[in-house]
Amino acid sequence: MSGFNKVVKNYQDALSGLEDGMTIVAGGFGLCGIPENLIKEVKRKGTSGLTVVSNNCGTQEYGLGILLQQKQIKKMVASYVGENAEFERQMMSGELDVELTPQGTLAEKMRAGGAGIPAFYTATGYGTLVAEGKETKVFNGKHYVLEESIVGDFALVKAWKADTNGNLVFRKTARNFNPLAAMAGKVTVVEVEEIVPVGSLDPDEIHTPGIYVNRLIKGSFEKVIEQRTIREA
Numbered sequence: 001m002s003g004f005n006k007v008v009k010n011y012q013d014a015l016s017g018l019e020d021g022m023t024i025v026a027g028g029f030g031l032c033g034i035p036e037n038l039i040k041e042v043k044r045k046g047t048s049g050l051t052v053v054s055n056n057c058g059t060q061e062y063g064l065g066i067l068l069q070q071k072q073i074k075k076m077v078a079s080y081v082g083e084n085a086e087f088e089r090q091m092m093s094g095e096l097d098v099e100l101t102p103q104g105t106l107a108e109k110m111r112a113g114g115a116g117i118p119a120f121y122t123a124t125g126y127g128t129l130v131a132e133g134k135e136t137k138v139f140n141g142k143h144y145v146l147e148e149s150i151v152g153d154f155a156l157v158k159a160w161k162a163d164t165n166g167n168l169v170f171r172k173t174a175r176n177f178n179p180l181a182a183m184a185g186k187v188t189v190v191e192v193e194e195i196v197p198v199g200s201l202d203p204d205e206i207h208t209p210g211i212y213v214n215r216l217i218k219g220s221f222e223k224v225i226e227q228r229t230i231r232e233a
Contacts, residue, residue: 042072043069050075192219
């Protein structure tokens with residue numbers, strides 16, 4: 001990797017510098033658009049004591065859920081438990097610290113962190129457990145909760161296509177939390193299905209500019225379906 005070229009050769013280089021106790025912000029929604037190979041590399045490295053910020057924690061067999069198997073995650077900041085029974089078990093038993101956050105608030109925490117905004121007020125969660133211990137304020141007669149933004153030590157992102165400078169294009173619903181996660185990392189690592197030369201992407205097609213991206217790697221993906229529903233013949 002030299003100059004504006006963000007491409008690294010292997011997953012070990014992609015996650016170089018990731019250490020125990022760090023905070024990871026991860027893109028994806030369920031199993032859609034997850035940085036699956038970067039997550040597998042975190043598991044292979046055995047990095048532990050992690051705080052992980054993501055919409056949910058995958059399933060028991062795929063995505064961030066595989067990091068629960070050896071209890072590599074100390075704290076999970078997420079919007080819902082989803083289809084992961086082990087996530088639910090560890091949360092209910094007290095083995096895993098879980099901070100459930102409204103989905104829109106979580107998205108804004110990432111975006112604001114990437115924009116250099118340390119905190120923001122939102123009406124979401126006022127008068128509920130979400131607001132406990134947080135500052136509140138009234139604007140124009142309406143109550144708001146002060147939410148702190150999030151910046152992770154590493155952001156793990158999955159995109160469809162990128163040029164070598166790290167300009168990213170996401171595909172359909174796999175876009176989800178990925179552009180926000182890309183903004184919220186001190187070191188943002190992106191795995192993609194295709195890497196093209198600089199100048200190949202129409203500027204109007206770029207969803208995340210390369211200024212947010214530190215490392216880029218081409219991977220291959222399983223595209224697992226979380227819940228397969230078929231129509232009877």
